[in-house]
Amino acid sequence: MKIKSAEFIMSNSNVNKAPKEAIPEYAFIGRSNVGKSSLINMLMNRKDLAKTSGKPGKTQLINHFKINNEWFLVDLPGYGYAQVSKKKRTIFQHFIKNYFKEREQLACTFVLIDSRHDPQKIDLEFMQFLGENNIPFCIVFTKADKLGGASLNKQITAYKKELLKYWEALPLSFITSSSTGMGRDEFLKFIEQVNQDIANNFK
Numbered sequence: 001m002k003i004k005s006a007e008f009i010m011s012n013s014n015v016n017k018a019p020k021e022a023i024p025e026y027a028f029i030g031r032s033n034v035g036k037s038s039l040i041n042m043l044m045n046r047k048d049l050a051k052t053s054g055k056p057g058k059t060q061l062i063n064h065f066k067i068n069n070e071w072f073l074v075d076l077p078g079y080g081y082a083q084v085s086k087k088k089r090t091i092f093q094h095f096i097k098n099y100f101k102e103r104e105q106l107a108c109t110f111v112l113i114d115s116r117h118d119p120q121k122i123d124l125e126f127m128q129f130l131g132e133n134n135i136p137f138c139i140v141f142t143k144a145d146k147l148g149g150a151s152l153n154k155q156i157t158a159y160k161k162e163l164l165k166y167w168e169a170l171p172l173s174f175i176t177s178s179s180t181g182m183g184r185d186e187f188l189k190f191i192e193q194v195n196q197d198i199a200n201n202f203k
């Protein structure tokens, strides 16, 4: 898919105030600092469309971007960021979960996992939550440039093996690097296909 336009629409903490347009929407979620905002910039070929930072906790709101005037990308705050107060974390978790429960135009959720890390409880629990709420998701392994080919494969194989303890079938997964652009074509192709499938269903 060719990216012709990518525009920031709005930020908010309340899903009820999010754009009403019923166009396909794709959300990016995962631990703080996993690379959600960077991946959005990489996909859109833009440096600063989504705000990134070396420090976790940069994205704090639900951010809508409209792509090619046809679909939304949503940059969300990370979960599992230990440095914010417990009260603030609870508010975060509440509005993130609300977003997933309420957003009917959500076509697919991308759960980002740092490819260097072993499976973590918080990510597995989040996928469980998506499953229980019938929210389709893919896994996106990030920061692949930080591992060599052999250890990257080893990590990903081990991750999938762990997932098969909880899931009958593996979700679709992508291996990406926002630094090198790895995975960009496959990722955009997938979104294009889902957009097409949705359009065909409405014909």
Ligand code: GTP
Pocket (backbone or CB within 6 Å): 031, 032, 033, 034, 035, 036, 037, 038, 039, 051, 052, 053, 054, 055, 056, 057, 058, 059, 060, 076, 077, 078, 079, 142, 143, 144, 145, 146, 176, 177, 178, 179, 180
């Ligand atoms: P929050 O908004 O805090 O939840 O974080 P986030 O998941 O949006 O992460 P962000 O995109 O801000 O990236 C966090 C840090 O990781 C930044 O310093 C990025 O430069 C770095 N980073 C992100 N993706 C990659 C990648 O693919 N490769 C490398 N080497 N660094 C990356």
Ligand code: MG
Pocket (backbone or CB within 6 Å): 036, 037, 038, 051, 052, 058, 059, 075, 076, 077
């Ligand atoms: Mg972010």
